[in-house]
Amino acid sequence: MNRYFDFNATTPLLPEAREAWLRASERHWHNPSSLYRDAGIASQMLEAARERLAELFGVEAERVVFTSGATEANNMLFAAFAGQRTAISTIEHPSVREAARHWTRMSEFNAHGAMPDDAALVSVMAANNESGELLPWRELAARCREAGIPFHTDATQWIGKLAADFSGCDYVTGSAHKFGGPKGAGFLVLRDPDECIRLLRGGPQENGRRAGTENYPAIEAMVTALETVTASMTACQASGRDAFEHAMQASFEGLRIISAEVPRLWNTSLLVMPRHENLKWLTRLSRRGFSISTGSACSSGKEGSSVVVTALGASPEELRRVVRLSGGWETTKEDWLDLAAVFAEVGAELDAGGKG
Numbered sequence: 001m002n003r004y005f006d007f008n009a010t011t012p013l014l015p016e017a018r019e020a021w022l023r024a025s026e027r028h029w030h031n032p033s034s035l036y037r038d039a040g041i042a043s044q045m046l047e048a049a050r051e052r053l054a055e056l057f058g059v060e061a062e063r064v065v066f067t068s069g070a071t072e073a074n075n076m077l078f079a080a081f082a083g084q085r086t087a088i089s090t091i092e093h094p095s096v097r098e099a100a101r102h103w104t105r106m107s108e109f110n111a112h113g114a115m116p117d118d119a120a121l122v123s124v125m126a127a128n129n130e131s132g133e134l135l136p137w138r139e140l141a142a143r144c145r146e147a148g149i150p151f152h153t154d155a156t157q158w159i160g161k162l163a164a165d166f167s168g169c170d171y172v173t174g175s176a177h178k179f180g181g182p183k184g185a186g187f188l189v190l191r192d193p194d195e196c197i198r199l200l201r202g203g204p205q206e207n208g209r210r211a212g213t214e215n216y217p218a219i220e221a222m223v224t225a226l227e228t229v230t231a232s233m234t235a236c237q238a239s240g241r242d243a244f245e246h247a248m249q250a251s252f253e254g255l256r257i258i259s260a261e262v263p264r265l266w267n268t269s270l271l272v273m274p275r276h277e278n279l280k281w282l283t284r285l286s287r288r289g290f291s292i293s294t295g296s297a298c299s300s301g302k303e304g305s306s307v308v309v310t311a312l313g314a315s316p317e318e319l320r321r322v323v324r325l326s327g328g329w330e331t332t333k334e335d336w337l338d339l340a341a342v343f344a345e346v347g348a349e350l351d352a353g354g355k356g
């Protein structure tokens with residue numbers, strides 16, 4: 001039984017990725033920059049991993065830079081546009097919004113509305129981490145290409161959940177731990193095979209684009225994880241999540257589902273509970289072994305990202321009652337229905353004024 005419903009926060013390491021990591025760590029632990037034979041083999045394995053990742057995305061391998069994750073990749077990109085005008089959507093992850101704010105002259109726009117035409121870079125995420133909303137990144141990429149504006153998509157939540165052909169995008173970021181890979185590995189796809197931008201300075205690794213000894217075992221595990229989930233992706237459907245939402249609507253009058261009217265990831269449900277604060281739901285579900293999230297709309301109100309949940313359509317008053325459920329590749333309809341049943345149980349307890 002799966003009781004983990006926080007896959008948008010992070011995912012457990014896939015057995016295939018673990019195997020790949022162990023094999024790489026045992027056999028190819030050498031520094032890929034060293035000059036003896038074993039190091040040369042590690043370097044070749046690293047380049048082969050780059051080719052495999054690039055092939056999955058329909059881009060040239062020379063455009064892929066391995067990073068420590070999506071946060072670093074997003075910072076690396078915006079640092080390259082330092083001082084320039086950039087346009088990002090109103091619901092970007094903080095690693096895009098804060099990087100854009102720090103490095104560039106950033107403005108925000110509604111991804112479904114008019115796109116600013118005076119930006120040096122447009123950045124719109126592929127899928128939102130809170131509500132699962134799918135953004136029109138393909139259309140925006142095409143419009144930007146026509147207008148000659150570089151287009152970036154933070155595809156961290158899309159990759160591994162939906163088919164990913166990024167050949168129409170100039171820049172793409174992603175992170176291994178969102179699709180069954182290890183934490184601390186990710187990538188930035190660049191616009192041009194010869195492009196040389198850098199954030200971390202030091203040695204000449206990653207073609208001079210990112211200094212620091214390459215984490216080949218984590219990279220190998222990341223690419224293996226992506227190949228594994230890509231092979232089973234077509235079987236993933238929203239039917240379990242949808243059954244959960246129907247059951248929740250039957251139990252809770254006045255329940256609101258955010259982004260219900262737009263296309264969403266098959267695994268995500270962002271709800272405004274009709275009563276009781278989100279941390280009360282979270283604590284009681286946690287006691288029963290279920291892991292859920294308040295999204296970034298924590299009722300403490302301290303998290304900067306509540307601005308995103310507000311942009312998604314929750315009122316400041318509703319923010320305190322927002323919960324996020326996100327399943328995984330193995331989560332079944334029964335798992336989702338078990339979750340709905342436990343919500344009903346907890347609801348009755350909270351209504352009765354249960355302590356603790």
Ligand code: PMP
Nearest residue numbers: 069070071093095129156157175
């Ligand atoms: N972008 C999005 C859309 C995310 O969901 C996340 C992770 N929550 C990140 C970027 C940051 O990824 P990482 O933890 O790998 O830095």
